[in-house]
Amino acid sequence: MQLPRFEYVRAASLDEGLAALAKHxxxxxxxxxxxxxxxxxxxxxxxxxxLISLGGIAELQDIEELPDGVLRxxxxxxxxxxxxxxxxxxxxxxxxxxxxxxxxxxxRNIGTLGGNLCLETRCWYTNQSEDWxxxxxxxxxxxxxxxxxxxxxxxxHAINSSDTAPALIALDASVVLAGPAGRRTVKVLDFYRDDxxxxxxxxxxxxLVAILVPDDGRRAxxxxxxxxxxxxxxxxxxxxxxxxxxxxxxxxRLVLNAVGAAPKALTESERLLMASGLTDEAIEAAALxxxxxxxxxxxxxxxxxxxxxxxxxxxxxxxVTLRDQTA
Amino acid sequence: MGKQLITLTVNGDEYExxxxxxxxxxDVLRNxxxxxxxxxxxxxxxxxxxxxxxxRGEAILSCLSLAVEWDGRxxxxxxxxxxxxxxxxxxxxxxxxxxxxxxxxxxxxxMSAKALLDVTTSPSEDQINEALAGAICRxxxxxxxxxxxxxxxxxxxxxxxxxxx
Numbered sequence: 001m002q003l004p005r006f007e008y009v010r011a012a013s014l015d016e017g018l019a020a021l022a023k024h025x026x027x028x029x030x031x032x033x034x035x036x037x038x039x040x041x042x043x044x045x046x047x048x049x050x051l052i053s054l055g056g057i058a059e060l061q062d063i064e065e066l067p068d069g070v071l072r073x074x075x076x077x078x079x080x081x082x083x084x085x086x087x088x089x090x091x092x093x094x095x096x097x098x099x100x101x102x103x104x105x106x107x108r109n110i111g112t113l114g115g116n117l118c119l120e121t122r123c124w125y126t127n128q129s130e131d132w133x134x135x136x137x138x139x140x141x142x143x144x145x146x147x148x149x150x151x152x153x154x155x156x157h158a159i160n161s162s163d164t165a166p167a168l169i170a171l172d173a174s175v176v177l178a179g180p181a182g183r184r185t186v187k188v189l190d191f192y193r194d195d196x197x198x199x200x201x202x203x204x205x206x207x208l209v210a211i212l213v214p215d216d217g218r219r220a221x222x223x224x225x226x227x228x229x230x231x232x233x234x235x236x237x238x239x240x241x242x243x244x245x246x247x248x249x250x251x252x253r254l255v256l257n258a259v260g261a262a263p264k265a266l267t268e269s270e271r272l273l274m275a276s277g278l279t280d281e282a283i284e285a286a287a288l289x290x291x292x293x294x295x296x297x298x299x300x301x302x303x304x305x306x307x308x309x310x311x312x313x314x315x316x317x318x319x320v321t322l323r324d325q326t327a
Numbered sequence: 328m329g330k331q332l333i334t335l336t337v338n339g340d341e342y343e344x345x346x347x348x349x350x351x352x353x354d355v356l357r358n359x360x361x362x363x364x365x366x367x368x369x370x371x372x373x374x375x376x377x378x379x380x381x382x383r384g385e386a387i388l389s390c391l392s393l394a395v396e397w398d399g400r401x402x403x404x405x406x407x408x409x410x411x412x413x414x415x416x417x418x419x420x421x422x423x424x425x426x427x428x429x430x431x432x433x434x435x436x437x438m439s440a441k442a443l444l445d446v447t448t449s450p451s452e453d454q455i456n457e458a459l460a461g462a463i464c465r466x467x468x469x470x471x472x473x474x475x476x477x478x479x480x481x482x483x484x485x486x487x488x489x490x491x492x
Contacts, residue, residue, distance in 0.1 A: 001370045001371065002349070002354075003349040003350075003351070004349065005347075005348070005349050006348060006349060007348065008331070008348035008393070008395050010395070010396075034391055034392070034393065035372055035388070035391050038351075038391050038393075039371045039372060039391070042370060042371065043371075051348070053393070053396060055396055080385070103372070103461070104372075104375070104460045104461025104462075105386060105439075105442075105457055105458055105460065105461055106372070106375055106378060106386050106387070106388045106439070106461035106462070107372050107388070107391075107461060109381070109385045109386055109387055109388075110372075110387065110388060110391055110392065229460075230456065230457070230460025230461065231373065231460055231461050
């Protein structure tokens with residue numbers, strides 16, 4: 001597959017990037033590493049007139065440990081560099097595990113953390129060759145008000161497969177967004193919208209600049225199941241964090257991804273574990289509750305029944321690991 | 328959408344090239360420079376046959392790298408890893424262990440293995456698996472490939488010991 005033609009703009013600074021975005025607006029796409037975007041462009045899922053590359057912006061490629069314990073990761077940091085950073089491995093092993101679960105080593109040498117958070121949603125109907133799509137009706141992602149995966153759907157259910165998103169949400173991380181009016185900081189959970197077409201709150205004139213990971217004493221785990229371990233999108237991914245003793249938690253956060261258009265916070269199951277601690281019974285109930293709370297599960301990449309069973313097993317095993325690490 | 332002039336160092340040789348913005352590093356290596364050892368496979372990051380080594384020796388998918396982004400940078404391809412006229416230890420080991428079936432994936436797998444062994448000549452089994460997971464042998468010859476990588480690591484360890492001694 002060859003790339004479609006486009007005008008290439010390389011931003012040397014954040015201001016240049018924002019200016020280029022303001023100028024080209026809806027005609028432009030932002031490229032960080034390109035491992036997701038270029039594939040989508042080759043498949044003609046994206047045909048921007050202008051490609052704005054952020055690869056030359058040094059400010060986006062720093063990892064800093066701030067005095068208040070916050071780890072600040074530039075959005076343009078290669079996934080490989082995030083894994084190699086001593087502060088990430090020592091203080092946030094669940095984040096390291098989640099980053100290491102993305103793609104293959106080859107992909108992680110190109111892809112960036114900001115890029116993985118913005119990863120385009122995917123679905124078996126649309127993520128096909130141009131010829132395949134031409135032979136069929138369009139959908140919410142292209143040119144029709146229809147979903148061919150869930151026929152009754154009134155919106156796009158394409159799946160969010162970011163591995164780093166659930167880990168960062170479990171760690172209560174935030175993202176810093178820069179736009180013409182200045183910067184805003186939002187929790188990673190609030191960065192996402194439950195809509196496969198417009199799956200983040202990033203405005204057309206905004207850039208994702210940095211990820212802030214606070215160190216508030218949480219311990220966390222990340223787990224992923226994929227058909228091909230070494231290089232694949234998740235069939236299900238899950239992250240959990242715990243502050244305080246496992247039998248009397250001060251805070252619990254459970255996040256599931258690759259089941260819908262947005263990462264899903266399992267608030268009911270969190271409450272259950274807060275109330276009774278991470279006992280075997282409570283873990284079982286929390287995993288079952290999560291499975292039951294899934295609602296519409298799309299038949300995407302794996303059968304929905306398999307996905308429901310997978311979710312329960314993934315959550316139960318990860319929570320047992322988290323509890324045993326804590327004990 | 329005109330072409331852009333870039334300077335690219337490939338295997339130590341500097342090239343000045345006019346490249347189109349939508350051409351990848353793979354396109355330029357194969358079609359403009361004529362180094363066809365680097366193969367075109369899935370072109371979507373799943374197979375690893377287009378693997379080259381970047382400035383830090385890291386495994387890079389040349390099919391997912393825009394050529395214009397490589398202005399002023401250097402890259403090593405399968406054609407550039409011979410040492411003093413002799414095959415690189417990884418190439419030699421692939422020959423000796425028959426780690427080649429149809430040969431299409433071989434350049435990418437060799438460059439992926441070299442990226443690992445340039446960092447450590449005592450890789451664990453997990454490290455070998457991780458380094459090669461993104462480079463697929465379509466003939467499914469991974470057992471011989473891994474034997475060859477372990478043998479190449481041993482040769483490189485011996486070379487290091489000799490150089491140190």
